[in-house]
Amino acid sequence: MNKKAWIKDMKAVPFLLPFFIAYLIFTILPIFKGLQMSLYDWNLVKKMDFVGLENYVDMIKDPFFWQTLWNTTLFVILTTPTMVLLALGLALLANLNTKLKTFFRGSFFLPSILSVAVISFLAIFMLQPYSGLVNTVIQAIGIEAEPFWMADKTLAWVSIVGVTLWWSVGFNMILFLTSLQEIPDTYYEASEIDGATRWEQFRYITLPQLIPIGRVIILLQILASYKVFAQILLITGGGPGGATRPLIQYIYEVGFTQNNLGYAATMSYALFFILLILSIIQLKNQRLEEN
Amino acid sequence: MRRRVGVSLCLLSLLFLLTACSGLGQLVSGNSANVPDxxxxxxxxxxxxxxxxxxxxxxxxxxxxxxxxxxxxxxxxxxxxxxxxxxxxxxxxxxxxxxxxxxxxxxxxxxxxxxxxxxxxxxxxxxxxxxxxxxxxxxxxxxxxxxxxxxDTHPHIMYVNNDLIDQAGLLNKDGTLKMEETPEGFRAFFQTLKEKLPENNFPLAFPTVGMDGYRQWWTFYTQLGGENIVTDDLENPSYVLDTAKAIEAAEYMQKFWYEDEVIPLNLADFYSDFQSGKAATIATGVWSTGVWESTEDFNFTAMPIPTIFGQKGAWGGxxxxxxxxxxxxxxxxxxxxxxxxxxxxxHGAKWAQAGHIPAKDTVVESKEFKEMAYREDYAQVADYVNFSDRTIYYRGINDIMIRNLDRIWTNEATAEQAFQQIEKEVKELIHD
Incomplete structure (x- = not known):
């Protein structure tokens, strides 16, 4: 490296430093602190006894850890494929050359700009029994039913998944949309001359071109879904009777209401490793295919 | 034109920044008040x-x-x-x-x-x-x-809408309720209400999930003679729930939703159901007295939860x-x-305006307190509130109780199953 380039690089340092310090203190440091905590009996006020791997052994034996981990995994399984399909469908719709193009783009993306508290309370008002919009509409079209969207075990999942899709599909749609627009028109022109139908164009040009971004969306979606917490806490509170309680809510309860930060940190580490392994598998796959 | 927009945008963001900074300064120092010299x-x-x-x-x-x-x-x-x-x-x-x-x-x-x-x-x-x-x-x-x-103490009590109760013929001339204070009599009261009330009204406003169910259960459990969930030992309590009584209280409550159907399931906002005159009664904390009182033309009575199981008892914080x-x-x-x-x-009488029962007997006996409407009708509950067990695990136990009792109220589990689970979880939490 010559001297000039080195000086040029150094110029970046003062610009990077403020963020880097904050990043170090608020992200990197807590990661190691968390590891230390997971080896201790540690409450909200102070560090108490060193317990080694005892918290980890407890975790493996804790049925709630597995139950809430399964609830979170179920959420991932339910939302990831539906999210990809829905985002793709909406992106295709928003990419159509119609007068409604701007309307589609705007309305699909709009929910994403709202905060989780806002969308959760909107959902609660719409889904609540006796006076909510959804049940009123159902009854207006002649169906005599009073479904409990948030209190019934199965329907609670339908509601949470539905609300999450509605809320966050916009961002994924934009990712698909940008990819769609990057596909050169020449591909379509050439295929048209060769006599390809619309379906063949979609099947052999559009879809293959969307695979890389699709993979990114799946990875982002899995990582984000494993961290699900706020909308479930706000809409069902993890209920009914813990049926929708995700792992992060359990970690939160153990840490802050049972006053056991050590064990909470242990479970956070378990989640961290699950996400790490998933990311590695995903990235490996991607590299293999790229080669 | 464009430049002017730019300038005003800059000014606007500067303004935001300045207000944000001063707000932040206040937050950090915590000196939001003007302390006199x-x-x-x-x-x-x-x-x-x-x-x-x-x-x-x-x-x-x-x-x-x-x-x-x-x-x-x-x-x-x-x-x-x-x-x-x-x-x-x-x-x-x-x-x-x-x-x-x-x-x-x-x-x-x-x-x-x-x-x-x-x-x-x-x-x-x-x-x-x-x-x-x-x-x-x-x-x-x-x-x-x-x-x-x-x-203060703030127990759970009951409020009734006088007009609706009267309409159903359940109000005596002296303002008391036509209700026999027995488990059957209490149920019969609500069943009569259900029969006699207009179609759009219902007997009892009460949520299906959450802390209220736990508190009501605690009231009945205490009335049955149950005292604790765990012993009053700060750090090393042991599990002493009287399971038979616990189950009896829970099964009794469950009937209100599923057998007698006097509480609609999963009410979204049970306070507003009572306040708007839809529900004839409500069971909740005394803190709501102030709310009903400030509702215009609302004719209600406050009363302790009737002692239907023999012993006096109420949940209260x-x-x-x-x-x-x-x-x-x-x-x-x-x-x-x-x-x-x-x-x-x-100055507990000032505090009692919210509905709470002042902690000092001298205040409860004061003229200022006695002159307030409603409060005196339930002030005696303070003497027999069964406070939660005194243990460092209170908040953890509270979570466990609510989550498992909710499974009974939503018909996901029988009372027996729920209390088996409660025993297992609480014992684990307190290392018993």
Whole structure:
């Protein structure tokens, strides 16, 4: 490296430093602190006894850890494929050359700009029994039913998944949309001359071109879904009777209401490793295919 | 034109930045109040909202006006995360000089060593312990030392809409209810209501999930003679729930939803159902008295939950004032803090405006309190409130109880199954 380039690089340092310090203190440091905590009996006020791997052994034996981990995994399984399909469908719709193009783009993306508290309370008002919009509409079209969207075990999942899709599909749609627009028109022109139908164009040009971004969306979606917490806490509170309680809510309860930060940190580490392994598998796959 | 827009945008963002900065400055220093010259500032944290917050502020204002040695700076905190914030702040030595705590959280705070007993200051200030209701005061004593001064108890009681009850023919001439105080009589009362009420009304407003079900269950469990879930041992309690009585109380309640169908399932907002005159009765905490009272043309009666199972008993909490422990505490500030606590309990009638029952018997017997409508009708409940078990695991046990009882109320589990699970979980939590 010559001297000039080195000086040029150094110029970046003062610009990077403020963020880097904050990043170090608020992200990197807590990661190691968390590891230390997971080896201790540690409450909200102070560090108490060193317990080694005892918290980890407890975790493996804790049925709630597995139950809430399964609830979170179920959420991932339910939302990831539906999210990809829905985002793709909406992106295709928003990419159509119609007068409604701007309307589609705007309305699909709009929910994403709202905060989780806002969308959760909107959902609660719409889904609540006796006076909510959804049940009123159902009854207006002649169906005599009073479904409990948030209190019934199965329907609670339908509601949470539905609300999450509605809320966050916009961002994924934009990712698909940008990819769609990057596909050169020449591909379509050439295929048209060769006599390809619309379906063949979609099947052999559009879809293959969307695979890389699709993979990114799946990875982002899995990582984000494993961290699900706020909308479930706000809409069902993890209920009914813990049926929708995700792992992060359990970690939160153990840490802050049972006053056991050590064990909470242990479970956070378990989640961290699950996400790490998933990311590695995903990235490996991607590299293999790229080669 | 474009440049002008740019300039005004810049000015606007500068304005935002400036207001944000000054707001931030206030947050960091915590000095949002104007402490008068020569007065010592006493920082107080409270967890109140709505009417409660307003009445507490009135008491603080009165205290500040009554003397010029101290100035209580009342800082309102958000309720949901209050205890987490309080515990971590006190652990870091950066908390307030006075804090509000519920009586059931005291064991945890005392055990963590973040509170200081206040006997010395109480003597200096002249706190009259014998003026307090002993049932309430007992909750604040640990190892024969006072760790808090209680300001109230707030039990669960019942409210009835007089017009609807009268319409159903269930109101006696003297204003009492036509109800036999037995398990069957209590059910029959609501069944009659169901029959006689107009189609759009329903007998009882009550939520299907959450803490209210747990509190109502606790009331019936106590009435049946049940006392605890775990023993009153701070750190090493053992599990002593009377399972037979626990199941009996839960099964009795479950019938209200599924057999008698006098409570609609999963009500979205049971307070507004009662307030808007849809529901004929409601079972909830005394803090709602102020809410119903301020509703126009609302004709209601407040009453204790009828003693249907033989023994008197009710769920109730208590708000107390505590003195956080600091290594470098200023004794003057702490003395002022205890002086304020004493003042607040003496002015309990002001606090009772929200609906709470004042902790001092002398206040309950005062003319000011007796002149208030409704409160006296349920003030006697203070004597037989069965407070939660005194253990550091209170908050954990509370979570377990609510989550599992909810499974009964939503018909996901039988009472037997739920209490098996409760036993397992609570034992695990308390290492029994």
């Amino acid at each position: 020569g007065a010592k500032e006493i920082k107080m944290w409270n967890l109140f909202a709505g009417g409660d917050a307003e009445y507490m502020q009135n008491i603080v204002d009165e205290f500040n006006a009554s003397q010029n040695e101290f100035y209580v700076n009342n800082i309102q905190q958000e309720f949901e995360e209050y205890y987490t914030k309080l515990i971590t702040s006190l652990g870091a030595g950066k908390g307030p000089d006075i804090a509000i705590s519920h009586s059931h959280t005291l064991p945890e705070l005392v055990d963590l060593g973040i509170l200081q007993h206040l006997d010395g200051y109480a003597e200096e200030v002249g706190v009259q312990w014998d003026e307090f209701n002993t049932n309430i005061l007992d909750q604040t004593v640990f190892d024969n030392q006072h760790y808090a001064i209680p300001i 208590s708000h107390t004032l505590v003195l956080p422990a600091y290594e470098d505490a200023d004794p003057e500030v702490q003395r002022g803090a205890v002086a304020f606590m004493d003042f607040a309990t003496d």
